[in-house]
């Protein structure tokens with residue numbers, strides 16, 4: 001630093017701990033609402049398809065981000081809650097940078113019948129090294145325990 | 161109207177893993193004071209407008225703009241915050257000057273990340289709360305709704321309130337993207353490791369780079385997998401640092417008797433935030449460089465650029481970015497590195513400053529740190545890492561996980577880039 005008198009005793013600097021009371025309500029929106037209400041009752045997903053470019057979004061959206069047009073109700077469809085693992089990683093650290101007690105395998109899953117992917121926790125039958133290309137299916141909570149959030153999907157399990 | 165914008169002053173603090181002796185305000189003051197001294201100006205009368213680059217969650221308090229003016233000399237003057245990387249702030253300064261309304265504009269960006277005790281969670285907070293963040297695990301505190309009058313289950317929590325130590329660090333996204341890059345570019349983990357080796361070695365020749373190390377790629381390869389294939393030494397360390405640039409119209413530089421470094425072109429671009437449909441090939445860098453080279457009328461960037469700084473927050477990112485910038489064909493950046501082309505005496509000297517690997521990841525100041533190196537090189541003041549007769553350089557930045565935003569700036573010693 002450029003001050004004439006610099007601190008040289010490391011015990012001198014004073015710190016205060018503080019935090020932010022920052023809690024929110026996250027509105028799921030018109031499209032998200034339908035999606036989450038759907039998975040409360042069904043073991044499948046909803047998707048929406050752009051009329052102009054044909055892109056199928058899952059999670060579904062009210063509008064296409066490429067064409068910037070609205071997607072009408074009749075272009076919504078049900079798709080199976082399964083897909084193909086495109087990418088995966090084994091996460092070893094928690095948000096504090098400490099080792100996770102149980103490492104988590106997270107995959108980017110291309111959802112069947114759509115042009116979209118979802119992040120999900122992966123479970124496999126055996127200890128595989130390479131999970132690329134395997135087919136996985138969402139495992140949901142029992143219907144009566146669902147509450148219409150993403151945590152209704154417990155994980156994605158290898159199919160078959 | 162033939163206005164040209166140039167850099168007439170630069171200043172920066174020391175970069176360090178922590179800076180407990182100064183407040184963030186004193187830290188910013190230090191960088192700005194040096195930049196104004198470098199330009200030989202008094203900000204209280206010579207600077208027409210002030211821009212800082214910051215984001216409330218990095219800083220730890222709300223409406224950051226309001227906390228800015230005093231430490232940068234901007235009280236009761238036009239002042240605003242750009243919520244983005246320093247190069248985006250510089251682009252805004254350029255545009256202000258080109259309107260003719262301002263002649264001299266100061267741009268500041270900083271990281272005081274050592275003040276942030278929950279970095280991983282703040283980054284996680286940048287992921288979509290409904291569709292993407294929950295994959296990381298439990299998010300909320302036990303009683304998460306601010307008012308005690310909210311019962312615990314209403315509004316319902318997004319994810320269960322089990323042990324918060326189960327929340328996955330958001331860098332898992334870099335692990336996924338690295339796997340994608342390795343496959344699509346047909347590059348090996350060893351080749352990515354060589355980036356960390358090169359940049360940490362470059363840091364030895366940069367007096368302000370504190371993360372210098374003489375490593376072998378075996379050292380990087382044998383560091384533990386944190387987000388397979390991403391290893392501990394593939395990840396740049398966090399660092400504190402503040403940087404300020406003074407930009408001015410060419411005539412101001414002449415009046416000040418300063419040899420100007422011109423900002424000839426810039427570009428910035430943001431991908432969709434939805435990981436669900438987002439590309440993984442740094443499309444933001446491709447877009448940004450197209451905009452910047454067009455503006456700078458740079459036909460053959462590879463030939464014209466004498467020195468380059470690209471974002472290397474994760475080792476693979478340097479190779480991915482070089483390719484996205486069109487400076488190497490798909491999958492060819494690793495080859496350039498192996499052939500020595502990315503070193504000081506190669507055809508495309510890259511990250512001679514040490515980059516994020518050697519200097520450290522300084523959040524929104526990253527773009528200015530990269531630009532600082534280019535300006536230092538073009539001024540001929542880079543000492544032992546000086547590229548001979550450097551005339552034109554490019555700096556590129558990325559806002560880090562989980563963002564899809566990047567920016568590019570092209571500087572030269574000449575009002576028009578020599579091609």
Ligand SMILES: [Zn+2]
Pocket residue numbers: 050051052053054055064065066067068
């Ligand atoms: Zn469309």
